[in-house]
Amino acid sequence: MARGPIRCGGGGRLKIPRGREDTVNHDTRANAKQADDEPVTVHVVSHTHWDREWYLPAVRFRQMLVALVDELIDDPPAAGSSFLLDAQLSVIEDYLAVKPEREFALRELLARGALEAGPWYVLADELIPGAEALVRNLLLGRQMLSRLGAAAPPVLYCPDSFGHPAALPTLAAGFGLQLIVLSRGFGGSRWPSDDAVRWAAPSGEEAYLYHLSRKGYDIGENLPADANAARERWASMRDDLVTRARLGVVLLPNGADHHARQTNLDSALAALHDAALPHDTRGSSLHAFARDAIARAATRALPTVQGELRDSYGSMWTLQGTFATRAHQKRRNARIERLLTRDTEPWLALAYRSRGVNRGALLRAAWRSLLLCHPHDTVCGCSTDEVARAMDARLDEADTQGVGLRGDALLDLIGHNADAARESRDRWKPMAVVRNPAARPRGGVALLRLTAFASDVKVGANASPGPVETVKATVPGLGGVGALQLLGKVMAHERTEAPRHYPDDDIVLACDVAAWIPEVPAYGVRCFPHQSRSRRELLPNPARADAGGISNGIVTVSVDDDGHVRIAHAPSDRTLDDCLVWDNRTDIGDLYTPSIRDDKLVARFRGSTVLHKGPVRAAIEMRWSFAAGRERVDATVTLIVDANASFVRVHLSGDNGASDHRLRLGFTTGLKQPRVFADAMFGPVQRERLTLTPAEAAFETPPATDPLHRYVSVFSGNAGATVYSDGLGEYEADEKGVVYVTLVRSVSELSRNDLPERPGHAGWPTHTPEAQCHGPFAAELALLLHGARTDAMVDEIERTADDVLLPLTGTSLRSALSRPEPILGVMLYGTGLACSTVTTSQDGKWTVLRCVNLTEAAQQGAWTLDTMVSEARLARLDETSLDTLEAIGNRLEFAAPPRAVITILIR
Numbered sequence: 001m002a003r004g005p006i007r008c009g010g011g012g013r014l015k016i017p018r019g020r021e022d023t024v025n026h027d028t029r030a031n032a033k034q035a036d037d038e039p040v041t042v043h044v045v046s047h048t049h050w051d052r053e054w055y056l057p058a059v060r061f062r063q064m065l066v067a068l069v070d071e072l073i074d075d076p077p078a079a080g081s082s083f084l085l086d087a088q089l090s091v092i093e094d095y096l097a098v099k100p101e102r103e104f105a106l107r108e109l110l111a112r113g114a115l116e117a118g119p120w121y122v123l124a125d126e127l128i129p130g131a132e133a134l135v136r137n138l139l140l141g142r143q144m145l146s147r148l149g150a151a152a153p154p155v156l157y158c159p160d161s162f163g164h165p166a167a168l169p170t171l172a173a174g175f176g177l178q179l180i181v182l183s184r185g186f187g188g189s190r191w192p193s194d195d196a197v198r199w200a201a202p203s204g205e206e207a208y209l210y211h212l213s214r215k216g217y218d219i220g221e222n223l224p225a226d227a228n229a230a231r232e233r234w235a236s237m238r239d240d241l242v243t244r245a246r247l248g249v250v251l252l253p254n255g256a257d258h259h260a261r262q263t264n265l266d267s268a269l270a271a272l273h274d275a276a277l278p279h280d281t282r283g284s285s286l287h288a289f290a291r292d293a294i295a296r297a298a299t300r301a302l303p304t305v306q307g308e309l310r311d312s313y314g315s316m317w318t319l320q321g322t323f324a325t326r327a328h329q330k331r332r333n334a335r336i337e338r339l340l341t342r343d344t345e346p347w348l349a350l351a352y353r354s355r356g357v358n359r360g361a362l363l364r365a366a367w368r369s370l371l372l373c374h375p376h377d378t379v380c381g382c383s384t385d386e387v388a389r390a391m392d393a394r395l396d397e398a399d400t401q402g403v404g405l406r407g408d409a410l411l412d413l414i415g416h417n418a419d420a421a422r423e424s425r426d427r428w429k430p431m432a433v434v435r436n437p438a439a440r441p442r443g444g445v446a447l448l449r450l451t452a453f454a455s456d457v458k459v460g461a462n463a464s465p466g467p468v469e470t471v472k473a474t475v476p477g478l479g480g481v482g483a484l485q486l487l488g489k490v491m492a493h494e495r496t497e498a499p500r501h502y503p504d505d506d507i508v509l510a511c512d513v514a515a516w517i518p519e520v521p522a523y524g525v526r527c528f529p530h531q532s533r534s535r536r537e538l539l540p541n542p543a544r545a546d547a548g549g550i551s552n553g554i555v556t557v558s559v560d561d562d563g564h565v566r567i568a569h570a571p572s573d574r575t576l577d578d579c580l581v582w583d584n585r586t587d588i589g590d591l592y593t594p595s596i597r598d599d600k601l602v603a604r605f606r607g608s609t610v611l612h613k614g615p616v617r618a619a620i621e622m623r624w625s626f627a628a629g630r631e632r633v634d635a636t637v638t639l640i641v642d643a644n645a646s647f648v649r650v651h652l653s654g655d656n657g658a659s660d661h662r663l664r665l666g667f668t669t670g671l672k673q674p675r676v677f678a679d680a681m682f683g684p685v686q687r688e689r690l691t692l693t694p695a696e697a698a699f700e701t702p703p704a705t706d707p708l709h710r711y712v713s714v715f716s717g718n719a720g721a722t723v724y725s726d727g728l729g730e731y732e733a734d735e736k737g738v739v740y741v742t743l744v745r746s747v748s749e750l751s752r753n754d755l756p757e758r759p760g761h762a763g764w765p766t767h768t769p770e771a772q773c774h775g776p777f778a779a780e781l782a783l784l785l786h787g788a789r790t791d792a793m794v795d796e797i798e799r800t801a802d803d804v805l806l807p808l809t810g811t812s813l814r815s816a817l818s819r820p821e822p823i824l825g826v827m828l829y830g831t832g833l834a835c836s837t838v839t840t841s842q843d844g845k846w847t848v849l850r851c852v853n854l855t856e857a858a859q860q861g862a863w864t865l866d867t868m869v870s871e872a873r874l875a876r877l878d879e880t881s882l883d884t885l886e887a888i889g890n891r892l893e894f895a896a897p898p899r900a901v902i903t904i905l906i907r
């Protein structure tokens with residue numbers, strides 16, 4: 001949240017019925033107001049907006065929540081009306097964690113609609129989490145609600161999220177929801193002025209959008225019971241509610257952030273009823289409003305809007321300045337989301353298909369840890385330091401669970417028996433298990449951690465403390481691998497675990513290597529035996545370092561004595577001089593809104609060193625420092641060129657010892673006044689700068705920055721460039737073609753009321769010194785130079801995202817008893833088709849395959865599976881099966897309309 005001023009700062013191609021239509025772009029207005037004399041129906045729905053954690057931690061808000069829900073159970077809402085628990089099941093989960101004995105009473109109220117909750121598990125931010133996280137969020141919410149014997153109102157209810165992605169109607173349609181209710185992000189002067197429109201996703205799927213009052217979702221809090229006061233209150237709301245009422249039906253939420261139900265509700269409703277005549281106000285439910293609104297929307301002409309909803313400037317704070325607040329947490333969240341969706345779920349699904357082990361429940365537990373980080377005040381970072389620390393702990397848990405599940409599934413897949421291995425140490429045949437977390441076959445550069453035995457470690461009181469045999473560990477070679485280059489090594493403990501034994505602890509030489517390996521099947525696994533030496537093959541376009549810099553013949557990177565970085569790209573004959581630029585400026589903003597001022601610290605180049613000389617990876621390390629007075633920032637930038645790669649990796653690590661500033665790294669692409677396309681939910685969106693009136697800008701000034709998922713591309717003429725980020729969530733693409741990525745934002749107040757960019761408090765003022773983000777920071781970025789935006793280029797940018805973010809990778813399995821044949825996985829064919837998910841359905845009966853057509857053209861696609869497919873269905877995002885698909889052996893062909901999200905269930 002935030003209110004007003006503080007207002008909670010803070011598949012299936014479902015078509016909705018349509019009356020006459022007109023399509024409205026963001027910049028035009030279409031008005032067809034309710035005639036002033038036509039009475040409207042006002043559904044008054046009591047609710048609370050429940051930020052699970054914000055200016056207080058979750059456990060403190062839970063104490064208030066328990067009192068609130070207890071009241072509702074003891075004195076349920078009157079027949080025909082409900083109390084809305086903010087459309088999220090985590091509220092109910094939190095209540096039942098304290099009062100499990102009241103589950104029966106709660107179920108009864110949910111079942112008869114006196115209490116309403118769902119469809120979300122948590123009311124998530126929608127611009128930071130990825131599409132699959134939002135799908136998991138809704139799946140979990142629905143599953144929990146159905147266990148409680150209830151169903152959610154047929155509404156994607158998003159009362160407070162700080163803006164909405166262009167593909168949200170696809171998410172709604174994929175869960176059979178025809179109506180989206182929201183407030184922030186819509187309602188600015190560039191949108192139609194009425195309260196109801198059709199919202200079309202890039203895929204063409206549509207939802208009805210109902211916009212809550214431009215004054216916020218708390219417009220109806222504490223309705224007065226006194227007749228005069230009720231008349232005054234109605235007069236203050238009337239214009240906003242009635243004049244905009246396109247459907248003749250209005251939702252008036254009665255409540256606000258963390259508000260319990262108001263005490264004299266019956267008399268307040270009676271007073272409002274009289275004050276509002278001839279309009280029909282009534283105590284109601286979100287279910288009833290939704291039924292009424294959907295029925296009327298189907299018969300009325302509505303304007304259609306498209307694109308992201310990130311513009312409520314002039315009416316309600318849009319709050320688009322949080323994408324780099326506590327930036328390291330966004331980065332970690334993105335990396336763990338990617339771990340779960342792309343590098344855990346597919347292995348679990350494949351292991352289940354081939355070995356019959358279903359870890360679905362454990363997977364949901366991992367997701368639950370991560371999803372509890374996604375409420376808007378949590379993942380946006382605009383909460384207290386205690387809340388941020390709670391998020392860190394959940395990220396740790398989600399990461400540990402994801403890595404653990406992946407490891408177990410991979411051992412299943414290769415048929416490894418841990419107990420048998422533990423019992424026969426003399427038969428160990430160490431090998432590297434290499435996995436390909438992409439839905440196409442890949443060979444080439446793999447990043448591996450290989451371990452070699454040095455000595456055994458005894459643990460426990462009965463273990464002999466005497467000397468242990470130690471061998472001189474050497475870097476292992478790998479059979480069948482073309483080249484192996486050592487990047488770093490360290491002595492470490494490694495434990496071999498087995499279900500029926502203590503771990504076997506060894507000291508090992510742990511080596512990080514870059515290897516050139518033969519092709520690994522799509523979502524497949526291939527194992528390479530350790531041996532004394534690797535053979536040395538000639539690589540295509542090997543990486544090397546010399547006095548001129550590092551190069552693989554495709555890209556060449558050099559650093560001069562002053563730290564200027566030059567990148568030359570042979571295929572396009574382009575050279576970027578001074579390609580990397582620092583931007584460090586004072587930021588006197590708060591956790592919601594940057595307030596950027598003058599330059600702060602000046603970067604000083606402290607020298608460069610060649611770190612790796614090839615042939616698989618070449619790298620130069622640059623050292624920088626920024627200092628003034630007692631403030632200091634140190635940063636190491638490593639420029640990396642891999643054999644045969646057309647992109648350059650830019651890895652950063654640093655230490656932030658400065659306050660009240662923003663540190664960014666800029667990529668100078670040379671593409672002036674570019675068109676900007678940024679990766680977002682279910683595919684890239686084009687971004688343009690808004691032009692605001694002075695009055696709108698005085699109410700809230702939009703930041704020049706935007707949300708960043710995996711990449712942002714800029715295009716001008718026949719040239720383009722794409723910057724990739726492994727999780728930092730904010731970029732700015734300026735008119736000169738510089739693409740900045742924010743590395744650190746240092747601020748220390750939850751909310752300030754003296755910012756010209758957003759006058760007034762957006763949250764309850766709290767000192768948050770840990771949001772200065774002192775200490776280590778890191779990023780893994782990359783730059784790809786390329787041509788104009790064609791379907792083939794969209795495809796290449798997406799594939800490169802996998803190469804950058806999900807490279808071939810693997811680890812040693814020293815306890816292997818045998819070496820398996822390559823494991824075949826799942827492969828996706830089709831230009832511009834991106835793999836979104838490979839997982840097991842919630843009911844455990846199907847494998848779910850989902851891809852996204854990133855292009856504006858229809859594409860023919862196909863999946864091939866590891867085994868024969870006996871049955872296949874097209875499905876919605878919520879796994880509801882639709883049409884039957886014909887499989888030929890292990891191959892499934894499908895048509896993907898422009899920008900479509902195609903979900904297929906197979907078994």
Ligand SMILES: [Zn+2]
Pocket residue numbers: 001002008009010049050051160376377
């Ligand atoms: Zn909120």
